[in-house]
Amino acid sequence: MYSISRSALGQADLIAVIILIATTIVVGVGFLGLVYPNIADLTYQNELRMTLYNEQSLLVLFKEYENSTHVCTGFLRIDPGSVSYAVVYIEGGKVNNSIISFPLPQGGAQGLLSSPRRIYCLINGEYYPCTEQIDNVVYIPNELVESYIAMGKPGLICVVKGNTSGRLLFFYTVGLDLYQIGEVVMYA
Amino acid sequence: MPRISRRLRGQSEVIGGLIAITALIISMGFVLTNLGKLSSLSVTGISRRTLFETERSYELMDAAFSENVCYIRNTGNLPLTIIRLWAGNEPIDILPNLYPALTIQPGGNKSIEEIKSLLNIEKIDYLVTSRGNVFQVESMCKQVQAQYNVFYYYYEVIGGGFFASEHILNSTRITHGMEHGYVYVDIERHGPRAVIYNDSNIWYCSSMINKSIIQTQNIRTDADDNGISELIITNSEVCVVGRGYTEWSAKNFNGALTFVFRDLINVSYYPDILNVYFKVVINITGGGTAQQVAVLPSVVLYNEYITLRTPATVTTGGSRINVAAIFGTAIFPVKAFSQELPSGVYNLNITISISGTSIGIGGVRLEYIAVVGADYSTSWIFG
Numbered sequence: 001m002y003s004i005s006r007s008a009l010g011q012a013d014l015i016a017v018i019i020l021i022a023t024t025i026v027v028g029v030g031f032l033g034l035v036y037p038n039i040a041d042l043t044y045q046n047e048l049r050m051t052l053y054n055e056q057s058l059l060v061l062f063k064e065y066e067n068s069t070h071v072c073t074g075f076l077r078i079d080p081g082s083v084s085y086a087v088v089y090i091e092g093g094k095v096n097n098s099i100i101s102f103p104l105p106q107g108g109a110q111g112l113l114s115s116p117r118r119i120y121c122l123i124n125g126e127y128y129p130c131t132e133q134i135d136n137v138v139y140i141p142n143e144l145v146e147s148y149i150a151m152g153k154p155g156l157i158c159v160v161k162g163n164t165s166g167r168l169l170f171f172y173t174v175g176l177d178l179y180q181i182g183e184v185v186m187y188a
Numbered sequence: 189m190p191r192i193s194r195r196l197r198g199q200s201e202v203i204g205g206l207i208a209i210t211a212l213i214i215s216m217g218f219v220l221t222n223l224g225k226l227s228s229l230s231v232t233g234i235s236r237r238t239l240f241e242t243e244r245s246y247e248l249m250d251a252a253f254s255e256n257v258c259y260i261r262n263t264g265n266l267p268l269t270i271i272r273l274w275a276g277n278e279p280i281d282i283l284p285n286l287y288p289a290l291t292i293q294p295g296g297n298k299s300i301e302e303i304k305s306l307l308n309i310e311k312i313d314y315l316v317t318s319r320g321n322v323f324q325v326e327s328m329c330k331q332v333q334a335q336y337n338v339f340y341y342y343y344e345v346i347g348g349g350f351f352a353s354e355h356i357l358n359s360t361r362i363t364h365g366m367e368h369g370y371v372y373v374d375i376e377r378h379g380p381r382a383v384i385y386n387d388s389n390i391w392y393c394s395s396m397i398n399k400s401i402i403q404t405q406n407i408r409t410d411a412d413d414n415g416i417s418e419l420i421i422t423n424s425e426v427c428v429v430g431r432g433y434t435e436w437s438a439k440n441f442n443g444a445l446t447f448v449f450r451d452l453i454n455v456s457y458y459p460d461i462l463n464v465y466f467k468v469v470i471n472i473t474g475g476g477t478a479q480q481v482a483v484l485p486s487v488v489l490y491n492e493y494i495t496l497r498t499p500a501t502v503t504t505g506g507s508r509i510n511v512a513a514i515f516g517t518a519i520f521p522v523k524a525f526s527q528e529l530p531s532g533v534y535n536l537n538i539t540i541s542i543s544g545t546s547i548g549i550g551g552v553r554l555e556y557i558a559v560v561g562a563d564y565s566t567s568w569i570f571g
Contacts, residue, residue, distance in 0.1 A: 057237040
């Protein structure tokens with residue numbers, strides 16, 4: 001009969017388990033390496049969506065003033081911060097940013113025209129490329145951002161009344177892309 | 189055959205299992221932490237917005253009038269800070285160093301004159317608060333001015349727009365004949381009725397047919413005891429000098445009364461919106477068990493070219509037993525009608541429909557009307 005020393009007892013099982021775990025780790029890392037880019041993209045999309053929902057929640061829009069020639073909307077970020085929004089005015093299905101003005105700070109400020117790379121609109125709670133042809137947007141002036149949005153005060157944006165009603169869309173910047181986070185209907 | 193001690197059996201499986209479970213828990217914890225961070229971001233935003241909107245809805249303001257000065261009062265339960273106001277068509281921004289001076293604590297008030305003086309401006313149309321609420325201060329002040337100011341001199345109001353019932357009928361208007369404005373009441377199933385009222389101890393009468401100064405009447409002029417005389421509906425169709433009048437009343441009344449103001453409203457520009465404020469006092473008779481009564485007012489603004497009709501919202505407040513005070517507001521969003529209201533003289537009808545389980549009416553009186561956005565007819569004065 002053969003005899004096995006006590007020190008050798010169970011060693012085979014332990015070695016088998018270690019090999020098993022090592023194999024699992026190697027296979028797992030290899031699998032992660034294959035799927036990581038997709039997971040990273042999914043994670044990014046999820047993070048982006050959550051950020052945009054958060055920005056939608058923080059932006060408050062309200063109709064502030066109207067006379068025979070102008071309609072003015074107040075906009076307020078609940079959580080003060082130096083966030084620069086972009087706005088687009090769509091009238092009768094067409095973009096008409098030339099009638100947008102910023103009366104404050106006193107004396108008025110000029111918005112900056114820009115052409116974004118990609119622009120996404122909110123349709124039924126999801127983001128899609130905008131159906132309207134939006135070639136340029138107007139950025140809220142820095143003076144307004146620093147004196148109002150960053151201070152938790154409502155800013156002011158006015159449009160000239162036309163013959164048809166229009167919509168004022170607010171966008172949030174992510175890199176070079178714009179995502180819609182608010183909309184107010186301005187009746188002409 | 190090799191023998192393995194019982195004490196050493198299964199050790200490797202246990203060790204392997206512990207390692208695997210530990211690795212699993214660590215990886216699950218990592219994933220859950222990331223997920224939790226993402227979802228809390230959006231939940232935080234939603235809860236902040238909910239809190240903000242709740243605070244915004246609790247921000248309330250109303251106006252009060254005292255000694256010819258209009259005060260704005262914070263009737264909410266949160267401090268209210270004015271950060272911007274509109275005067276004419278201009279937004280006037282308020283600097284942060286003035287915020288403490290323009291913060292009204294719950295229950296506190298501030299006069300419009302004080303605000304104008306602080307900012308060195310002449311008028312205020314709207315106030316904007318830090319939570320984005322907009323209050324139409326000018327309209328609010330005019331409304332309370334109509335309600336409380338017995339001695340209001342409407343002739344001196346620039347861009348006028350309102351008159352108290354105290355001044356609906358006065359000697360200047362009465363003497364200018366039928367081509368100028370007049371007032372009467374049309375009662376369903378009863379027909380048109382003359383109205384009488386007392387102004388500075390002179391009694392006046394106006395009907396669909398004629399107008400005149402009449403002799404002193406033995407009728408209580410203030411049904412709700414607030415110090416303001418009311419316009420009284422009579423049982424007569426015409427005004428007769430030297431006659432004693434009785435107040436119109438009815439048992440088991442279900443129907444409509446219309447206060448007709450003919451050629452009394454002058455629109456001299458193109459308003460986007462007209463507001464009509466009025467107060468009617470109803471004397472209910474009969475006693476017995478409590479009756480359920482519905483009061484449905486509507487207001488019509490019209491002339492030979494255009495007619496605008498709108499329902500009115502009402503609030504009720506009783507001043508003494510059997511007397512119901514009805515406060516009504518009617519809004520004509522002229523711009524929303526997609527038509528302009530041309531300049532000219534207009535008529536105004538306020539119809540009060542009373543329905544219920546056959547109540548007795550001791551009298552229906554008009555205490556005031558205020559028309560903001562239009563002006564009283566100048567034909568009253570210069571015709």
